[in-house]
């Protein structure tokens with residue numbers, strides 16, 4: 001099947017950047033990203049300095065592709081009908097109610113996509129799972145498609161995304177691997193070939209791995225679980241370092257020099273954040289329990305528990321420094337994003353640490369170079385202060401780092417480069433630096 005039109009459902013952190021790069025690298029294909037959120041689509045079509053996703057290098061890609069073959073639209077029906085290949089890049093959060101609440105992935109958005117695809121398709125389609133999904137979801141999608149549209153043929157592929165926020169464009173340009181899972185039938189393999197042809201425009205063939213659908217779906221969950229497990233392993237050891245006088249950064253360096261272990265993903269932190277690690281591990285735990293593998297489920301669950309422990313442990317150190325009471329104290333929270341170089345704050349350690357400090361009586365002055373004031377207040381309102389009228393003078397969100405004045409402590413929670421410690425005796429305050437989890441610093445101030 002010749003691919004002339006691609007439609008991607010979901011214009012978020014994955015759909016937006018991924019499709020922008022496909023459009024850039026495949027000028028012969030029209031790529032349209034659709035979303036039910038018209039505000040988001042307007043932003044994708046609006047000024048380049050106000051795209052809904054902040055990613056280094058994204059503006060340059062969108063600038064070229066948007067003039068040519070990259071489109072953003074709310075017209076889901078028309079674009080499904082037109083496309084030969086449809087990506088589903090919608091969110092798959094943890095379920096909040098019903099069976100599996102708090103653990104399983106909520107598949108309602110993916111199922112809604114499948115129903116839309118069935119409804120608006122008038123010709124054969126290759127349907128691609130780009131979202132991270134539990135193993136065997138393709139079966140469910142197939143069921144919906146086949147039962148709701150018997151007049152066209154659907155081929156389902158799994159093509160999970162491995163980009164990390166903050167380095168998304170670089171990751172998409174030079175992927176470690178592109179994973180494509182398809183059925184081992186003639187039509188399944190043809191669909192796989194069509195997708196391989198797209199990626200091979202810029203990814204070396206030996207980096208394009210084709211597997212069966214279930215391996216591909218599960219490899220995505222397993223990769224995230226393995227990455228997060230390394231962070232929880234090193235974070236658990238940071239607690240032991242504090243008791244024994246060992247230094248966690250020295251430990252990381254020493255461990256990482258063993259080529260069998262490697263130096264990546266063993267940087268101790270306040271705990272991992274982001275929309276995916278926790279939800280994907282909980283999803284894995286749920287799947288293991290579903291298949292009766294309780295020991296395996298427990299093993300992975302501990303990765304999330306240690307992550308919660310680390311965030312609470314860090315907050316407790318601050319509380320202990322002020323003898324257990326933060327009433328009347330104002331604390332500067334530096335960084336709201338879950339990591340540097342993104343405007344995404346989902347599941348950030350900042351949110352949890354701020355909540356604990358606030359509930360112990362602290363007032364907060366929050367600054368992040370990329371997360372908007374609106375998002376910060378939304379996070380607070382949604383996560384720990386539904387009734388937020390009392391927040392007004394206890395929480396400020398500041399425009400500039402230099403606006404932070406008269407605080408009792410600085411707490412650095414995102415690794416933004418601009419949070420530099422300077423030796424400035426006049427303004428010196430205690431600093432709790434999430435980038436150097438073992439050390440509090442008493443002699444430094446924050447500066448550019």
Ligand code: NAD
Nearest residue numbers: 010011012013014035036037090091092109112131132161
């Ligand atoms: P997101 O919330 O940023 O974007 C999802 C978008 O889908 C939203 O804009 C939403 O409005 C839209 N949407 C939902 N249902 C829709 C429907 N039925 N029709 C039209 N639009 C709909 O999510 P994201 O961070 O891009 O993640 C998407 C998926 O990719 C998730 O499964 C996630 O686990 C996975 N993933 C994310 C990352 C990442 O770095 N964020 C990396 C790899 C994989």
Ligand code: UGA
Nearest residue numbers: 161162163164165231265266267269272273274276338339
């Ligand atoms: C992660 C994976 O790295 C991607 O491969 C995957 O595609 C993505 O999840 C996903 O499925 O959503 P992301 O969450 O964007 O990407 O960012 P990471 O760089 O993995 O960082 C996640 C969190 O771990 C951040 O809070 C970061 O500060 C923390 N981290 C990372 C550490 O605490 N220590 C480390 O050594 C590395």
